[in-house]
Amino acid sequence: MYINCHTYYSLRYGTLSEIELLKLAQENGINALALTDINNTSACLNFIRKAEGLGIKPIVGIDFRNGTDQVYIGLAKNNNGFKELNTYLSHYSERKLLIPEIAPAFNDCYIIYPFEKVLQLEKSKFSSNEFIGVSFEELRKLRFSRLLEFTDKLVIQQTVTIRTKKDFNAHRLLRAIDNNILLSKLEKSEECLITDKMYCIEDVYRIFLDFPHIIENTKALLENCNIKFEFGKERHSQNLKLYTDSFENDYLLLEKLCNDGLHRRYALPNQKVFERLRTELETIKSLGFVSFFLINYDIVSYAKSKGYFHVGRGSGANSIVAYIIGITDVDPIELDLYFERFINPFRASPPDFDIDFSWKDRDDVTAYIFQRFSNTALLATYNTFKFRAVVRELGKVFGLPKEEIDKLSEGNYSIDSIDDISKLVLRYGKLIEGFPNYLSVHSAGILILDKPVHYYSATDLPPKGFSTVQFDMIIAEDVGVFKFDILGQRGLAKIKDALEIIKENRPEISSIDITNVEAFKKDEKINQLLKSGGAIGAYYVESPAMRGLMQQLQTQDYLGLVAASSIIRPGVSGSGMKEEFIKRHRYPENRKNANPILLKIMPDTYGVMVYQEDVLKVANQFADLTLGEADILRRGMSGKYRSREEFLAVEQKFISNCRAKGFADELIFEVWNQIKSFAGYAFAKGHSASYAVESYQSLYLKCYFPLEFMTAVLNNGGGFYSTEHYLHEAKKQGANICLPCINNSDHPNRLIDKSIYLGFGYLKNVEVYTIQRLLSERQLNGAYKSLDDFVDRVAISIEQLSILIRIDAFRFTCKTKTELQWQAIFKLNAKGGKSNQAKLFKSQHKEFILPKLDSTWIEDAYDEMELLGFPLCGYFSLIEERMSKGVFASKMRDHVGKKILIYGSLVTTRYNRTSQGKLMRLSTFVDYAGDYFDAVHFSDVVDKYPINGLGIYACYGIVKERFDFCSISVILSKKMSLKPNPRNLVL
Known part of the structure; x- marks a missing residue:
């Protein structure tokens, strides 16, 4: 009797899961139920999967709304009707358009217009699949309405959004969060009704006792809706089944690819190779995974044709077929890899192929997949409310001050010391924790299906522009939809x-x-x-x-x-x-x-x-x-x-x-x-x-082309370490690190012979357009000859020019930074004016006579720290305190079991837990000679001697050795103070 039910996938509106909804129906004697989330189909497949086990007939549809204004409900008569609804919703959601007030002519869907909406539209004609929905509350109005005469079109539309008053309160809080307003400012039009809940079947019959035709109409509607998907062991793969025009031709193609590639991989294949290949091909054929291998081969072949590198991994890397046809580069014979790890007769799902591409190439590969294969979409993932985050949101909704919100979010309170409002925040935070907040895109999953994507789900269009389904990988696998994992990583770049x-x-x-x-x-x-x-x-x-x-x-x-x-x-x-x-x-x-x-x-x-x-x-x-x-x-x-x-x-x-x-x-x-x-x-x-x-x-590139490799590492965002540390490593390999230069630098780092010129992209607060202008002008008209020449050719503000001067990008002029700063102010006007274009005619620049203006290397270092985030000279040069004689990392092995003092510049640090669950800290440093050493702050000292950011630390502790690898167990540590910035000294 319920044709309009919501779950919490009616995002920031509904208050219960699809499982809880089904159990609620079971408790109330309901044997047929329609799930109609608001502009969303995320829960539909799992709802169908779980309903059978609870003895409930599942019906699915969509509650079409513009904001909270309900336009109409669509119910799928069958699988094709579900596809129609999904296609219709996707058209509007992908384009961010309002839902039309009159539904189109669907072939296999029922449309239910809300009672009040029919009155507003003054709609008087209804097609065979259109109905008028009446809620329990609206029965009183119906008795006196012109719609009473539509006896064959009236159905029960009792919306279900909540179960209890507590759910209603949670619903109101979710609506306030969604609207980013105080709860007291939430309008009634943004809420559901407190009566939008489920009643037992006896109550439904009692309430509609005077309208038996409405009950019969509703029953007939529900009986005519039948949707079926296969789940669990009964399911079949819904992926693209044929790569060519037939299964036989698919298999012949895979066999040919293996025969063609065999001798490229194995110069003299032995019996073990032939046996393994035969066994794999037979199993792949019998399980119907031939097209899965061919599609992955197609994707990799495209990438190779574009010169893109790839790495094929996952369980599919255990396959000799994948190795021979080039999906992976791992020889399963050499490594004695188990065939059954990636595929076996008990396995209903195809093997995992995680295919990595450069982060720069991945989007193009994805675009190719969408262009090459018809029924394609990205997989979704659900971003759920985390407790700390929802407490923050609820604190704002209740109007708590920031200090109170911080205290609650971080757990810095005792339950006896907080007021009733704070207790409400915590109570409802626990209730809402785990609710889906919004849909996002799975990090790697792409679906290539046999049937249209909308057969399974509506789609959204995230910023990258690829259609994305509204369900996640767990539901996908349950229904036989298996993802292709296309990932981006920086290592290949x-x-x-x-x-x-x-x-x-x-x-x-x-x-x-x-x-x-x-x-x-x-x-x-x-x-x-x-x-x-x-x-x-x-x-x-x-x-x-x-x-x-x-x-x-x-x-x-x-x-x-x-x-x-x-x-x-x-x-x-x-x-x-x-x-x-x-x-x-x-x-x-x-x-x-x-x-x-x-x-x-x-x-x-x-x-x-x-x-x-x-x-x-x-x-x-x-x-x-x-x-x-x-x-x-x-x-x-x-x-x-x-x-x-x-x-x-x-x-x-x-x-x-x-x-x-x-x-x-x-x-x-x-x-x-x-x-x-x-x-x-x-x-x-x-x-x-x-x-x-x-x-x-x-490692090959690092070994034989270290400067080129380290430049590439820097230009791809590094990796585990900071930019500063990769520059340290480049220095160790013989590089000369140069500050940005307007004549030699680019947006990324640039290697010239053995000098790495830092890129303008590192400079904080320099506008992208400024960099583009100066690089374009240099490319068109050659190197800059002086500050005057630069000012004549590049439209720039005094603020932007000041940053370039402070980082010493004009050092080729052989003038001090202080002198250049004053010259720039005189030339560009200290008011910060900026022309929109370079000067058409060069004017004669007035030469200003300035007194000798010096700056110190310490000032330069602080400029670098402010503008780049680190000093090029390293932190050891800036130490203010006198350092005692310590041990170098290279000599730690001579002091195993002894207490030593060692100074190190922090590279990286992280917390960890001991086997007893106690907190400890693991840090990596480089000493004055540039060698690495590791230090461990165990639980007894981790809080006493914190690591507070980059800099030099004096570490005193005992040298430990495990399998010839030395580290220091810290007894005490101290961050060394730096020389002060001379500009900040008050005379």
């Missing part, structure tokens, strides 16, 4: 840009084959960078934790890097197996500590589970599960089980099989807990190997 810079700066270099990774893997100089922790700037291997791990492991080959990429993940670390792996790797005598059965299963990792594949191996060979069952176990550990019951059944089988084999419970649960502790975090081996390929390409 660094490689591509480095090659361009090499071409420009080193014209004598004819060409570089950056794809020759096999040669890079065997290069001793490159491997030495891994072993010594010299990978700053290289994708995925530059973080302090990763560099420290590789030094502990003494990583010096590709397989070692692949292992390190997975060992560093939280699961392996958290289970304690990271430490055990390092011991067994560095000191072979420790391998005897491994359980013989596990050592036999995983000899390459010394009996330690490192990769997701190891879960499969152990479950299969230790517990005699099939590889399909083992994959259910692996997915379940990641929280990705389709059915919790199915996962629990496999868990019980694991335990019972082990007991049947005679294993002691102690061993069984030790192994089980290892699996449990890390399976959800560990990488697939192929995934790690994909990262390692890209890392080796970066």
Whole structure:
């Protein structure tokens, strides 16, 4: 009897989930229910999926509104009707247009006009699919209305938005948040009615007792609506099924691509290669995933045709088919990658292919996908209300002062000390926490479907201009819609840009084959960078934790890097197996500590589970599960089980099989807990190997073209570290770092021979148009000869010119910055006037005689800190205090177990938790010689000696050593004071 029900996907309006709505209907004896969220279909598919289990017939539609003004309700008679409604809504929402007051002629939809809207429109003619909706409250008016005569068009339209008074209060708060106003200013027209709730079926019949024809009309309407989607095990893939014109031709094409590419990947393929290829092709064919591979191949082929680099990873990187046809660059035979990790007969979903492109190229690849394939959309994600954020919003709605809002948001209060309004904020903050706030775009997911996108959902059009569905990946997979992951990352852009810079700066270099990774893997100089922790700037291997791990492991080959990429993940670390792996790797005598059965299963990792594949191996060979069952176990550990019951059944089988084999419970649960502790975090081996390929390409460039590579790193936003630190690294590689120069700099950094000229883009408060003008003028008419020449040629304000002078961009004039500042003021007028165009005729500049005006290097350093964010001279030069004699990082190994004093310039710092859950701080510094060292503030000192921003810190503590890697456990630390800015000194 309910044809107008809202969930909290009626964003910042509804107050209950689709599951809660269904349970509410069940409690009230309702056996058919229509979900009609306001201009949204996010909940529809899950509503349909869950309704059957609760014995309720699901009907879906849309509550079409302009703001809060209800125009009409659309109900889908069937799947095609749902598509019609979605297409209609999408047309208006994507273009940000108002919904028309009269609905179009739908083929498979019912349209219900609200009673009051019909009166306003004075509508008197209704087509066969149009009805008039009457709420409980409106029955009194109906008795005296001309609409009473439309006996065959009247239906019950009792809106459901809330359950209780508490829901109504939450609804009003959401409306105030949406309108960004005080609750006291919220107009009644912005709210639902307090009666917009569900009544039991008996009450519905009682209220409409005098209008049996309305009850019958409503029943008939609901009975005529039937929508069906397949879910769970019954579902089939809804992705594009055919790449060519038939499944047979798809398979022949995939087979041909494999035959054509086989000898490019394997000069002399052996029987193992042929067997693996045959098995994969047969399984891909039997499971119907042929088009999935061909579509990924198509995307990668386009990227290659444009000269874009890519990295193929995810579970699909375990596939020899993907390797041969070029989707990935990971050889599953070399790495002994499990076929069943990426595909098996138990798996209903296709394998994951995460394809990374440069962040600069990704949008073009996405545009190609939309142009190449018809039924395409981006996947959505829901941004939900977080507690702290919603408390802030509610505090504003209630009109609390900022100090009170800060206190509540940050938890700095006792419940007894706050007033009633603050308690209301906290109470409703807890209620609203987790509600969807707005729809956003999934970071990577693209849908390529067999049917039109609107068959499943309405779409929005975010700023990037690609249609986006209104459901997330969980719902998508439930209905058989599987995403293609197209990601953007900066590591590939660094490689591509480095090659361009090499071409420009080193014209004598004819060409570089950056794809020759096999040669890079065997290069001793490159491997030495891994072993010594010299990978700053290289994708995925530059973080302090990763560099420290590789030094502990003494990583010096590709397989070692692949292992390190997975060992560093939280699961392996958290289970304690990271430490055990390092011991067994560095000191072979420790391998005897491994359980013989596990050592036999995983000899390459010394009996330690490192990769997701190891879960499969152990479950299969230790517990005699099939590889399909083992994959259910692996997915379940990641929280990705389709059915919790199915996962629990496999868990019980694991335990019972082990007991049947005679294993002691102690061993069984030790192994089980290892699996449990890390399976959800560990990488697939192929995934790690994909990262390692890209890392080796970066390391090659860092090793042989360090200045070009570091310039590319800087021009792509760096990575783990700050700009200042990457400049420090470039200096270590022999670069001369130059401040921005109006004749040599560009918007990004520019390498000329061995000098890196900082880009104008670093300058704070310099307008983009100023930079564009000065660069365009220089490109057209050559270098600037003087300040006068610059002023004549570039339209600029005194404020903008002052910034360029303060950063010493006119140093080629050999005049001091102070003199240039005064000259600029005289020439441009201190009032800050700015002409809109450069002067047509050059005027004679008057020469002003100024006294000798000097500035100090300290003033220059403070200018750099203000305008760039850091001083080029480094913080050690600016120390005001006298430094005691300390130890250098390179000598820490000589002081293991002893207390030392060491001075360091902060590189990066972060909080972490000990195994007992206590707070600690991990910091990385460089000493006066430019060498790195790590410092740990444990929980007993972390609050006493805080790290407050960049600068020099005196660290006193004990040198600790783990596997030849030294760090300092801080006893006390102090930030050293800097020389004051001379301009701020008061005489």
